[in-house]
Amino acid sequence: MPDTQTPKDYITPHQMNTLKVALYALIFGTLITLFKLTAYLLTGSVAILSDTLESTINIAAAAVMLYSIWYASRPADKTHPYGHGKIEFLAVGFEGILILFAAIFIAFTAIKKLISGPASINVNIGLGFLFIIGLLTAGLAYYVSSRGKKLNNQILIADGKHLITDVLSTLGVFLGLILVKLTGWLWLDPIIAIIIAAIIFPMSWRLLWQSLSGLMDRSDPADLKRIHEILDREVKAASITSYHKVRVRHTGSYHWVDMHLQVDPTLTVAQSHTLASAIEYKIEQALTPANATAHVEPSGAYCEHNPQSPPPPPYSSDAPSKPALEPARDDKASAQPIDESENLEPIDLAPPRNDTPPPPTTPTSKPSPPPPPAPAPKNPDEATPDVFTVENAITGSGDLYELAHEEASPLQEEQESENDPTNNYPENITDEESDDDFNAPNPNA
Known part of the structure; x- marks a missing residue:
C-alpha cells in the first residue's frame, strides 16, 4: 500500500525548526544573489562577478540542504532500519563540491581577465551595493551557524560555514574596490578575485572531509x-x-x-x-x-574486547565441541538387555514364486500315478526319510520341500484326477484310514 503519511505525521518539532532555518536561508540567499548580480551588471567588476557566482552556488546548496533535511526526517523503515540521516553527509559533500568548482571558476575567470587587460569599472555604485550585501550576508551567516549548532544539524553547520566564506569574499571585494578607487590600479580587481578563490578553496576541502568522515562512521x-x-x-x-x-x-x-x-x-x-x-x-x-x-x-568475566579481563579458560581437545542432546543412561537402564528384534527385518522362507503357467498337456497323455509314500521306519537305527525341516526350508533342499512347493494349474490337477484309475479314495479320507487300507492284506494274493 502507498505511504499515506504526511510530513506532519513523522516530523518532530526539532526537525521542523531545522526545516524553517533551511527555508529562510534559501529565501535570503536568493535575495542576496540578486543584489550581487545587479551590482555586477552596473559595475562590470570581475571581483563582483566571482562573488555573485559564489552566491549562486549558495542558492543551489540551500535547495539541496532543504531537501536533505526533509528526507532525513523520514522515520526508519524496513529497508532503512537506522533511518535516513546519512543523506545529510551526502548533502555536505555536494556543497563542498559546488564550492570547489566555484573556486576553480573564479580563479580561471580572474586569470583570464588579468591576461586580457583590466577594464574600466564603476567603483562608486559597486561599493554601495557591496556594503548592503555584506551586512545581509553576515546576518544570514550568523543566524544559520548559531541555529545549526543549537539544533546539532550538520547541514546547517556546513551551510553556515559556506555563508561565512561568502562574507569574507564580499569583504575582500569591497576592500579591493576601495584600493582601486584610491590608487586607480585596475589590475587589482582580478587579483582580488584570485585571492577570494584561494580563500574558499580550503573550505570546500574541509566540507568534503566532513562528508567522507560521516559516511565512514568516524567517531567524534x-x-x-x-x-x-x-x-x-x-x-x-x-x-x-x-x-x-x-x-x-x-x-x-x-x-x-x-x-x-x-x-x-x-x-x-x-x-x-x-x-x-x-x-x-x-x-x-x-x-x-x-x-x-x-x-x-x-564483573571479572572474560571478554575479548576488554584487555584487562582474565584470560579465557585453557582449550582442551578432549572436551566435546557440542553439548550432548540426550541425557546419559543410568546404570539400571544400561544393565537391562536391549531388545533389537524390532530392528530386524522378517525373513521370507518361501522361495521365489514362479508365476509362469506350465505348458498345457494333451488329453491322450496319461500321467503315471505318484509313488506310494514310504512307511515310517520302526527301527531308530534305520535312515530317517527326508522330512520338511527349517534347515531344508532355508537351504531350499529336500524332496518333500520340492513336493510341497510344486505347483500346477487347477485345470491340470482336475484332468489328472479324472484320468487316474487308481484314484478310488473318497475326498475326505483321514490319515488313519489311509494307513489301514495300505496295511490291509490283498485277498487276491
Whole structure:
C-alpha cells in the first residue's frame, strides 16, 4: 500500500525548526544573489562577478540542504532500519563540491581577465551595493551557524560555514574596490578575485572531509569525551564496576552509541537490565538525539574486547565441541538387555514364486500315478526319510520341500484326477484310514 503519511505525521518539532532555518536561508540567499548580480551588471567588476557566482552556488546548496533535511526526517523503515540521516553527509559533500568548482571558476575567470587587460569599472555604485550585501550576508551567516549548532544539524553547520566564506569574499571585494578607487590600479580587481578563490578553496576541502568522515562512521572525540564522563561518574557511584568498548557513530545529527558495562555478578538479570537502561537514558539525554545500547557483563568475566579481563579458560581437545542432546543412561537402564528384534527385518522362507503357467498337456497323455509314500521306519537305527525341516526350508533342499512347493494349474490337477484309475479314495479320507487300507492284506494274493 502507498505511504499515506504526511510530513506532519513523522516530523518532530526539532526537525521542523531545522526545516524553517533551511527555508529562510534559501529565501535570503536568493535575495542576496540578486543584489550581487545587479551590482555586477552596473559595475562590470570581475571581483563582483566571482562573488555573485559564489552566491549562486549558495542558492543551489540551500535547495539541496532543504531537501536533505526533509528526507532525513523520514522515520526508519524496513529497508532503512537506522533511518535516513546519512543523506545529510551526502548533502555536505555536494556543497563542498559546488564550492570547489566555484573556486576553480573564479580563479580561471580572474586569470583570464588579468591576461586580457583590466577594464574600466564603476567603483562608486559597486561599493554601495557591496556594503548592503555584506551586512545581509553576515546576518544570514550568523543566524544559520548559531541555529545549526543549537539544533546539532550538520547541514546547517556546513551551510553556515559556506555563508561565512561568502562574507569574507564580499569583504575582500569591497576592500579591493576601495584600493582601486584610491590608487586607480585596475589590475587589482582580478587579483582580488584570485585571492577570494584561494580563500574558499580550503573550505570546500574541509566540507568534503566532513562528508567522507560521516559516511565512514568516524567517531567524534567530543562525543566520546561526554560519554566517558557519564560512565566515570557511574563507576565512582558503584553502579558499575567498569566499562569498555565504547563506540559512537552518526547518521546525520543522530547519535548511535554502544558499550560494554561490567556489573556486580550477584545482580539478577532484571536488576542488571534496569541499571543498564538508566545509564542508556543518561547518555541519550546528553547527546540528544541519540540511541544508546549497553551490553551487560558480570564483573571479572572474560571478554575479548576488554584487555584487562582474565584470560579465557585453557582449550582442551578432549572436551566435546557440542553439548550432548540426550541425557546419559543410568546404570539400571544400561544393565537391562536391549531388545533389537524390532530392528530386524522378517525373513521370507518361501522361495521365489514362479508365476509362469506350465505348458498345457494333451488329453491322450496319461500321467503315471505318484509313488506310494514310504512307511515310517520302526527301527531308530534305520535312515530317517527326508522330512520338511527349517534347515531344508532355508537351504531350499529336500524332496518333500520340492513336493510341497510344486505347483500346477487347477485345470491340470482336475484332468489328472479324472484320468487316474487308481484314484478310488473318497475326498475326505483321514490319515488313519489311509494307513489301514495300505496295511490291509490283498485277498487276491
